[in-house]
Amino acid sequence: MARASSKPDVFQAIADPTRRSLLKLLDERELPVNAISGHYPMSRTAVSKHLRILADAGLVKERKVGRETRYRFDPEPLLELKRWLAYYERFWENRLSALKRYVEEDGEEESGSPPSLTPLAGGQEKEPPNR
Template sequence: MKKTDEKRDVFVAIADPTRREIIRLLADSDELPLHELTPHFQMGRTAVSKHLMILREANLVTNRKAGRETKYRLNAEPLQEVKDWLSFYEKFWNERAAMLKDILED
């Protein structure tokens, strides 16, 4: 398998704040080309493009050619893995919140 064909872990992909912001921007739009994403960051097109590549490897972003530009779209489906992982701990936090409430009421 080529390095570029490897599937990247979704948790690794969302660990970076820049990539989380790219996900947010794409979530707010149908799709965006690189030149519309780049001004949101204090980095060049090449750096933003590298972040998009990592998101593509995690299947969080899809892209399509439209003439001379590439447009990017969010694929939120892999985020279900993150939601499932976090929901496992929801019971823990709910129990802790209930205990704190009981302590504060006493």
């Protein structure tokens, strides 16, 4: 199914480790692209492309200061990701709770079954003591 828009969404934007690193770098301060690119072993153009993807997803805001553009992190779009993850967290918690109930119920059913033989030294088996 084709997407109506070619703009990257939050999920696509944070899929790349470099972009996640950029968000962390911009978490505490606003920086121009020249200062940002000094933190990475890639060209300024490559850093600008990553910043463009983050800006298109709404995770980075741009502000002109004189001739330079400064970038800052905007966490608001991450709320979509948080809601998505919360759904799956509840999903897995429910699945694990159901598995736990199943295992515990199965264990209760087995406790009424005849005892199994336990191995002795030398390969012989004996029945466990009666309870």
